[in-house]
Amino acid sequence: MPLVDRLRNESQAHHDCVESLPCFRALANRTLPSGSHRALHQALALLHEALTRALAATSHPALVALGAEAPSVHPLLEAGLVSSAPRDRLESPVVISAVALGERMRSAAHREPLSLLGYHYALRLALLPLPGTSPWSDFARWLEGRALEAAEEEGVLRAVGESFTLVRNLLDALHPPRERPPTWWLNRDAGGHPITTDLDELRAALRAAEASWEEFPYYAWRYGEHGRQFSWSDSAWLVTLGGQDEAQVWKHISWLGGLLASRGMPRLMLERHLRVLSRELVHAKPMHRRAYDVLSRVAERMAGERRRILGDDELRMFGEDFDARVGPEWSQQLRGAGELLAAAVADEYGGIAQAVPSLASWMREPSRFPAPWIHAVERTLLQARSLCRVRFPSGVPGRE
Incomplete structure (x- = not known):
């Protein structure tokens, strides 16, 4: 089915759902309470700002013209209010999801630039089309002759779905009002744990999460978009530890590292994330460097525990050997797999019993991976464990 037809079908279903919401009807009837109206304006302003920046950041020839556009303001949004994006702390937690989608668009500008077509269509054309315009036909004509x-x-369809889903959730929570903890706007299944509501810190946390997913494609392969939302909420929670006593921060992060390793994410992944998060926070708010540096110190302490078992050079060695065994096609698809396997062995020798089984069972699944890959997994685990046994013949280091 042509892309224009798929877009029409999917966006129509989304649009019908949005228009059925009480908030949308109140917006159209101009009866939406002022507080809800302002929160909606701020969310849409953040999305408009993020999309404009994302389009400006890409040099893809198909997107240059879109980046130069200055979309008209819809009458329901009242001229002037769409420029009222918050600059510091968020007045309403519903705006958090708009910040998250904005960071997705920022990373998409580099990772999969043509997905910005989907964000552009959904946010600028489809959700609130201007009266007397034909945004669908205009966009369909624009797509003609462009082979994707x-x-x-x-990627385009996913971006459309993300945009509609976000706006639908916004409208649903705004009217009638529904109380949600701030975390809910990043991850519905994360519970009510605290996260930062400082706009600069939140963006830094989300950028760090996106960077971690770029470094380890394993995240997306195994945990999908639902897992990405946990990365968002975990990262935004980690920010709140900044400035606390280092012993207390270590306690919290050690607990999280053990939990994640037991679920298939070696502590190496958290160690790397903490370093990126600390850098992003310092870049965003350099005046608070002292508070944020505790995250990098804890990351170094975590690395120190791992290095007692397997050093950085050894991890690289296992990674390079694994890539050579599986070949360039598979090593590019799932970069860093060999390092993760060796890091899981280090976690196992550090006392996390499920670290290897929780990762290896997924990486040895024959319906997912070819035989050479599975052989490379077995070989890497065998070699890493053999090295650890030579180094710690009595078993787990520090446990006699």
């Missing part, structure tokens, strides 16, 4: 690869088409 299958993965690029899927």
